[in-house]
Amino acid sequence: MIKVGVLGARGRMGAEVCRAVEGADDMELVATVDQGDALDALETAEVVVDFTHPDVVMDNLRWCVEHGLHAVVGTTGFDPSRLDTVRSWQAAGAKGNVLIAPNFGIGAVLMMHFARKAAPFFESVEVVELHHPNKADAPSGTAFRTAELIGAARAEAGVGPSPDATTSELPGARGADVDGVRVHAVRLSGLIAHQEVLLGGHGETFTIRHDAMNRESFMPGVLLGVRRVAELPDRLTVGIESLLDL
Numbered sequence: 593m594i595k596v597g598v599l600g601a602r603g604r605m606g607a608e609v610c611r612a613v614e615g616a617d618d619m620e621l622v623a624t625v626d627q628g629d630a631l632d633a634l635e636t637a638e639v640v641v642d643f644t645h646p647d648v649v650m651d652n653l654r655w656c657v658e659h660g661l662h663a664v665v666g667t668t669g670f671d672p673s674r675l676d677t678v679r680s681w682q683a684a685g686a687k688g689n690v691l692i693a694p695n696f697g698i699g700a701v702l703m704m705h706f707a708r709k710a711a712p713f714f715e716s717v718e719v720v721e722l723h724h725p726n727k728a729d730a731p732s733g734t735a736f737r738t739a740e741l742i743g744a745a746r747a748e749a750g751v752g753p754s755p756d757a758t759t760s761e762l763p764g765a766r767g768a769d770v771d772g773v774r775v776h777a778v779r780l781s782g783l784i785a786h787q788e789v790l791l792g793g794h795g796e797t798f799t800i801r802h803d804a805m806n807r808e809s810f811m812p813g814v815l816l817g818v819r820r821v822a823e824l825p826d827r828l829t830v831g832i833e834s835l836l837d838l
């Protein structure tokens with residue numbers, strides 16, 4: 593049995609993770625921690641799952657790896673500098689492995705994979721993410737990562753910037769620029785988590801869309817991460833693509 597602790601256990605995702613772990617035959621939920629609770633309760637765990645907030649996740653994660661616990665992190669906000677900080681803790685002797693995924697949904701991971709593959713073949717690309725209005729961060733971690741992957745694939749293939757004749761705009765009208773890719777964020781009651789990658793070429797467009805209809809949809813990916821994190825070849829793994837052999 594894998595002993596699992598959950599950080600952010602009273603939140604939307606954390607509560608869903610607690611249910612999923614309790615329903616898994618090979619896992620035992622040994623600790624549930626939320627804001628204001630002492631982290632010491634997690635010491636009985638082997639793997640800690642974090643779905644909290646970008647402002648607190650680094651302190652949580654540092655505590656986990658320095659206590660030798662493996663961490664599966666769904667909380668967003670991991671830019672390259674944060675990832676370097678995690679690597680520095682591990683280089684300094686922190687024993688826990690870390691798996692950070694901006695999205696644990698299998699369809700969302702495939703969307704990112706296909707977007708990266710398609711990116712060099714179209715001169716134009718933009719990302720539109722749509723989420724529930726309680727979301728703290730914009731753009732979403734998934735959209736940020738998608739844009740990074742697209743930007744890298746286009747740079748590697750020698751594709752120039754997407755054509756755009758805009759010379760006058762209201763601030764924000766053209767979205768955020770992430771590695772040369774425009775990213776637009778919609779916040780709307782009734783939504784959970786959705787994303788479209790829009791690609792355009794000469795006389796054709798190609799749209800890749802993913803819709804998460806509920807938070808249960810993220811659980812197969814989270815449980816896969818919990819099962820595999822202790823034995824991953826890299827101390828820090830970003831995304832579950834490699835766990836799906838993508």
Ligand SMILES: NC(=O)C1=CN([C@@H]2O[C@H](COP(=O)(O)OP(=O)(O)OC[C@H]3O[C@@H](n4cnc5c(N)ncnc54)[C@H](O)[C@@H]3O)[C@@H](O)[C@H]2O)C=CC1
Nearest residue numbers: 600602603604605626627644648666667668693694695696
């Ligand atoms: N990677 C993925 O597949 C997914 C990632 N997310 C991300 O997960 C994060 C959480 O999302 P939600 O569950 O919707 O948010 P939420 O606001 O419903 O839950 C966050 C929970 O963390 C708790 N919390 C805050 N500070 C804490 C601390 N220092 N220690 C322990 N608990 C603390 C809050 O009290 C709350 O219960 C966000 O960054 C979101 O973008 C959300 C869905 C899927």
Ligand SMILES: O=C(O)C1=N[C@H](C(=O)O)C[C@H](O)C1
Nearest residue numbers: 668694695727732733734785
């Ligand atoms: O906050 C959410 O809800 C989600 N957050 C993640 C993100 O920022 O990409 C994953 C998914 O989009 C749901």
